[in-house]
Amino acid sequence: MSAPAAPEAGAVPTTENCRFCWMCRHACPVGHVTHRETYTPHAWALEIESVRRGQIVWDASTVSVLYACADCGLCRAHCATDQPLPDAIVAERAAITAAGAAPAAVYDVERRLRRHVESGAAARSSNGPRRASSTVGLFVGDISDAARARAVESTIALLAAAGVPVTEVGADRPTGRTAASLGLRDVAVDLARAVIDDVQSAGIDELLVLAPGDRWAFESVYADRLGLEWPKGVRVTDAIVVLARALAAGALSFGAPKDLPPYAYHDPCHTPRLARDYAAPRALAAAALGPDAARPFFWREHRAHPCGAIGGLNVTHPDIAARLAAARVDDARAAGARWIVTEDPACSAHLAAHASGGVEVQNLFELLHERLVTSSRPTSGR
Ligand code: SF4
Ligand code: SF4
Secondary structure, X not given: OOOOOOOOOOOOOHHHHHOOOOOOHHHOHHHHHHOOHHHOHHHHHHHHHHHHOOOOOOOXXXXXXXXXXXXXXXXXXXXXXXXXXXXXXXXXXXXXXXXXXXXXXXXXXXXXXXXXXXXXXXXXXXXXXXXXXXXXXXXXXXXXXXXXXXXXXXXXXXXXXXXXXXXXXXXXXXXXXXXXXXXXXXXXXXHHHHHHHHHHXXXXXXXXXXXXXXXXXXXXXXXXXXXXXXXXXXXXXXXHHHHHHHHHOOOOEEOOXXXXXXXXXXXXXXXHHOOOOOHHHHHHHXXXXXXXXXXXXXXOHHHOOOOOOOOOHHHHOHHHHHHHHHXXXXXXXXXXXXXXXXXXXXXXXXXXXXXXXXXEEEXXXXXXHHHEEEOOOOOOOO
């Protein structure tokens, strides 16, 4: 089956609007950690428009610059006119990738994901959804990643303790959002279609997700970038919000904190581009780690910087991915924290790989599972 047509751009290209605008420059995390004007929102727009005008061409150098954007959404989240600059950058990458001019690392990712699509189709025909007992699903995702597998197991245990049994959906399925960010549109469509098929066959009316990035994929990337329709009647909810409601209702409790270090809660990558309950993960962290141990990041909530495990930067610009992580660790240390806590397993794994100077990283789902004491009431309060 061929990929659906890409959604059409407006009459005036976003990049035309952005190329001489500096109004979100301060929000761009890549510009913040690299101190390079070339790596700021208006500069990426100007680059695209300069190619369009024939002033420069896409070559190894200019393409490398285009792939330095993290696709984090902070520019659009801080734009007074809601310009979809990240979508415009990704659309340009898709054209470059289709022309065979993307960085070699992008095609390595394409080959790996293509194998995933083919092997996943075979697995699905023999496995089907696990624990298919509930109309509430949990998006499992690519559990070949050990950090994600641990977070999934902890989340299922926590939800069960909260009185919310789940049907596991999309095991071993990447969402396709990273492929879409890299301009690998065809493979992104195939991955997304496989997820949508799983959701439709699972018999659920609500799908819980581990992290904002998954919700952004289902609510925005599929429609806005891939031209795909999410199954009608299936709402997408952050699992952490369901657990916070259970905590508030008295259906979950955690061991009394003792001698635990001060911590900073990291809002996961993609948080600023979503409507999100910022209080939910913080309430859970406070319950497990103590009400006075939180040390807020400066870059948090609607201005939260990504950790670096985003947009495929790990493969195209690992140096920038590492600098973004180091900036989070530095920010935590400056706030007086010795732990960084976050629920997104990709964020916790990436930050842990770059932690230094006495700062450690904990996954919030795993931490909550370790400190879970009892279910004091039979219902979750949902
Ligand atoms: S996204 Fe908005 S604020 Fe940022 S450069 Fe474009 S027009 Fe300006
Ligand atoms: S998506 Fe993120 S990294 Fe890219 S231009 Fe916008 S703020 Fe900067």
